[in-house]
Amino acid sequence: MKTKIAASIALTLLAGSTFAAPTFYGEIDASIDYLPEDNRSGFSDKDVVEVSSNSSFIGLKGDEKLTDRLSAVYAIEWSISADGDSTDLGVRNRFVGLKDAQLGILKVGAHDTPLKQLSSSVDTFNNYVANKADVTGIMTGENRISNAVIYESPAIALPTGTIKVNALLASGEDSGIAKGNGSSKTAGRGLGDAWSASVVYDSPVIVAGIAYDKAITSNFLGRGFVNATAPEVAGGSLLAAANTIRAIGRVNLDGGLALKALYQTSEVEETKNADISPTDLVAQANWLAAIRNIDDAQGWLLGAEYNLPTAKAWTVKAQYSQNTTSFKNATADLEAKQIFVGADYAFNKQVKAYGYAGYLTLEQGSNETKQPVVGTGLEYKF
Template sequence: MLKKYSSPHFRRLAYAIALSLPVCSTAVAEPFTFYGKLNVSYQYADEGEGRFSDLKSNSSRLGVKGEVALQDNLTAFYLLEWQVDLADLSGDDNIKSRNQYVGLRGNWGEVSLGRQDTALKMAQGKLDQFNDLEGDIKNLWRGENRPGDTITYRSPKWQDLRFTGTFIAGEKDGPSSYSTSLTYGDAGLKSQPWYLVVANDSNVEGYDIQRLGGQYKLDNWVIGAMAQRQKRESDGDSRKGWLLSSAYTLQQLGLKLQYQELEQDWSLSAGVDYPLAKQVKLYAFVTRQDKQELPDKDWLGLGLEFRF
């Protein structure tokens, strides 16, 4: 029974978690929190080469995070997160690195070093109503990057304004790149009913990107909009796109609709969420994607998400 869990990646993950466990009982702060999100859907798909059904793990993840208070109002923090596949992959392919960094926080903001979502990616907040599913904005737009070799600075909030900057070191002879964002309001739409963002990538993964977006909550409605311009550095190819998203709470049901466009390419998604508990929900979605140079694609899915 133990043989199938003996891959080097699994042993390293288990060792990292086990190594952190003793700290929990000795430190005054909370240096260790184990968390995860498990998301699996059964999908009926037509991706241009025939129809088929499939079970898919949608960016399921496990992680550990923590922080320790230091002197002079400083706090040291870390996060280690891995993507796991509950449906298809096994062995070494089952575990992939996600955000993994260490940093310091003070009255001046926070600095983190490691592998991390860029400032532009983080700044989208919850504008993408179909994040991690087939309607995820990454399936049409560039800019959803999580590079290594990053240094990220996040300022404290000034009158609901916050600046975030990511510096990505160039490897060997490669150029360095940058990602920045300026946000206003509350990305979770809890302390404030609005959220605005302007963000920019400079030669990140070979693209220059400008992104402008906003989201507003009114009673049971949440309405969002985003525009993007992306230019490929290698040949100067430039494309523009926009997105509209909405969500409506009807008793216990969460109804969602999202349309995204990039020049002549587009994606349309509709879905419904049904919470079974605070951490568990059932959901269903349908997505159609139309790209000019590829066959049309359609997905119909029913899934379960568990957070802890």
């Protein structure tokens, strides 16, 4: 009886309360990719066809009005495996915060850095081939950070467009840098030992931005979408706290043509707040030797999209990107180059089919690994 009374009271309170229902949203993107293996001498080559999940996710978000100016905001996203190859519910952006109509938004949680957010305006092949064919595959700076406080300014109106300022302060919480399931940890104890900030100008014709990362966990040895089990140039993963500056620009011309560019440079942050998590002394020593041998990494991108004026559902596009990681102790530079061409067909705002072909080259000294890819996919947003 007491249980029934308690349930009745709870239902009555819920029925009498007013709150904004959360919005359920997400994206499912899957492709079929042909990725032949080209292995070094002594190993056999083979044809490979893979089904890829390309940044598929689900999420909940909400905005609860508190006063005329102030709202509570929240969002939580989980990655999902459209091809079933990996575990669902990996970490994506999630936060709770307050939004003031005049002062901006303050969030607490895990979030893409402002520097990473810049690439969405210019990376034409973002998320392709299981997220390995975009700038994430070969460049530093594409990071989501845990334990962060984020500020997003309101849009500042100018005669021809708007300016926005974004900033992220991270706390390492007395741990070393580490790559997690969708989100990375920075090092240090204090809030702001690692940080990221950006300034973006946005107008119908021009988008331009500049951003800086300080001691943000990044990978300096990306291998792109190389599929070989024994490539001549392996690439791989070498995490370090990176200081990165990135600049982007996009010009939307009359007639449906958009031109895009990105340039960035990164170096390793060498402070007591930039250690890795493993406590094994041998692992620490090997890692320190590897990152201290890095001189810098420089990457750039040029791309174009053309929405056909006489067939608005069709968009053709092309992109070239390159990244060079230089070393100090007579180690040959690691150079990654990738070129892509493709076409999209938009059935509507939610559903898009696409096809593409690409080529990646990794070079280090006299060694060279080449990786072609041809694929087609379907994207559904809800």
